[in-house]
Amino acid sequence: MHLAIVTNSYPPRLGGLESHVSNLAQGLDDLGHRVHVLTISSERSRRNDGGVKVLTGRAHLPIAEVISFPGPGTARAIAQYLRREHVDVVSTHTRFFPMSLVGMRAAQAAGLPVIHTEHGSGFVASPSPIITVGSRAVDLTAGRYVLRHADRVLGVSPEAAAFARRLGAPHADVFYNAITPSVFTDAVPDRPDxxxxxxxxxxxxxxxxxxxxxxxxxxxxxxxxxxxxxxxxxxxxxxxxxxxxxxxxxxxxxxxxxxxxxxxxxxxxxxxxxxxxxxxxxxxxxxxxxxxxxxxxxxxxxxxxxxxxxxxxxxxxxxxxxxxxxxxxxxxxxxxxxxxxxxxxxWTWPVRAREYSKVVGEVLAGR
Missing domain, CATH: 3.40.50.2000 (Glycogen Phosphorylase B;)
Structure with a gap:
């Protein structure tokens, strides 16, 4: 299968979302799937992370080091890319990120199914009234659109799946987060203090x-x-x-x-x-x-x-x-x-990647 992950953020930026998406991409590549990651950052770039092709467009208007926006025409460019590369399915992550909506619109234009993974368990909590009000407005518009139109919605916890359903997803399954197995083989120091x-x-x-x-x-x-x-x-x-x-x-x-x-x-x-x-x-x-x-x-x-x-x-x-x-x-x-x-x-990625691969197969079989 050929997958495109469309995401606002990806390593070298570090965080829970970035770790999830990069490990998912690598796990699917290890299973023999072709994986492309389409993301945005401060600089354009193209690179290969092992067998995963990562294409980075320029981000604009960063807000609070959390959200930034793709340039005009990004959805159209991604739709063309999806057709040219014969992608089978699009994967998006977190409903309020602009690239989730862009990925959804690009997939619709290319006639492809979308699997959306929700990472948040509630509305954004912030001491800034502007961010709180603004993020909720995004959730209730663009976020709701993504959740309602995805072919399959997953949540990284029961709470995230329930939140996705409250926002408008017809159904949401739990797809737990995971980690890479520990590679440390020596005796582990016991230091609870x-x-x-x-x-x-x-x-x-x-x-x-x-x-x-x-x-x-x-x-x-x-x-x-x-x-x-x-x-x-x-x-x-x-x-x-x-x-x-x-x-x-x-x-x-x-x-x-x-x-x-x-x-x-x-x-x-x-x-x-x-x-x-x-x-x-x-x-x-x-x-x-x-x-x-x-x-x-x-x-x-x-x-x-x-x-x-x-x-x-x-x-x-x-x-x-x-x-x-x-x-x-x-x-x-x-x-x-x-x-x-x-x-x-x-709770490790070799197990979770096989589960995601199964979900992709089910979505494609249902088209």
């Missing part, structure tokens, strides 16, 4: 709550250390807050790091995930478990499912600093046993 935050350094993601939790634990006599991994508009503010709290030399703020370095930081450590944003299924939870670490998190999609499956996941009773500190103290006093390899294997 090393606390790690991974994510965009933006309002609502929880970097500030993470730093305050580390400070509170040390004030209570816990000899914890930390790392903050990620880039974003508030990175300079995070470094200042670290100095203000007296955590220089205790918490390393590394900014954006390669995926391999992030996995190494999580190895045997404790992921702290105090996000209040409308998350999908965060792969960082899975990566931590795969690297024999533990997780302390606010309520997010997938956390309860992983906990019930036996993974060392502790969920805070409420989204507050006090509750987070209490949960971390309880974990540090009695660290749970790390997960076995057998528990994480079903």
């Amino acid at each position: 090393h606390l790690v935050f991974v994510g965009r350094v933006v309002a609502g993601k929880g970097w500030d709550t993470f730093l305050r939790a580390v400070s509170a634990l040390r004030a209570a006599g816990q000899d914890v250390t930390g790392e903050l991994l990620g880039d974003g508009a508030q990175l300079a503010q995070a470094r200042q807050e670290c100095r203000t709290l007296g955590l220089n030399g205790v918490v390393a703020i590394r900014g954006r790091v390669p995926q391999e370095q992030a996995r190494a930081a999580l190895r045997g450590a404790t992921l702290v995930n105090p996000t209040v944003l409308s998350e999908g299924f965060q792969t960082t939870l899975l990566e931590t478990i795969a690297e024999r670490g533990r997780v302390v998190t606010f309520e997010v999609p997938g956390a309860q499912l992983l906990r019930e499956s036996g993974a060392p996941v502790k969920i805070c009773r409420e989204r507050s600093l006090d509750c987070l500190v209490t949960a971390l103290q309880e974990l540090l006093d009695n660290p749970p046993v790390p997960a076995s390899r057998e528990l994480i294997d079903p």
Whole structure:
């Protein structure tokens, strides 16, 4: 089969969506499918990632380091490309990204089916009233159009699938997020007192709550250390807050790091995930478990499912600093046993790529 993934963002930009899409593309390529990725960024480019062909157009009007827009005529150009390359099916991701609508319109013009994967579990949460109102308007117009017209809608968690149905998808199946298997074969150091935050350094993601939790634990006599991994508009503010709290030399703020370095930081450590944003299924939870670490998190999609499956996941009773500190103290006093390899294997991309390939076959058979 020949697939085109149309997405707003793709590596080298790093994040949960980018990781999902790149691993999906590589997994489908490994299964023998032909895969093209059509995306946008600050510079035009063409490259091959293994067997995956990546074509990048120029992005315009970036907003809050989250959304940018393709140029005029992009849908028409992509439709021509789809016909010329004899693509069978188009894959889009997240309803409010402009490239999802562009991919939908291009596929319609080329007479191709669309499989849309929804990564969000709710309306965008932002301290900016402009972003909140604007993103909801997009959800209720362009986002709803994509969800209503896709041939198949998938959600990366039950919450994401339910949100897609509320927005207008006639039906949405759960297609859980996944990770690449761990390649580390040596003995894993057991260090639950090393606390790690991974994510965009933006309002609502929880970097500030993470730093305050580390400070509170040390004030209570816990000899914890930390790392903050990620880039974003508030990175300079995070470094200042670290100095203000007296955590220089205790918490390393590394900014954006390669995926391999992030996995190494999580190895045997404790992921702290105090996000209040409308998350999908965060792969960082899975990566931590795969690297024999533990997780302390606010309520997010997938956390309860992983906990019930036996993974060392502790969920805070409420989204507050006090509750987070209490949960971390309880974990540090009695660290749970790390997960076995057998528990994480079903959550890896070789398994998930086969599931997606099956969905593609079903969609094509139904045309």
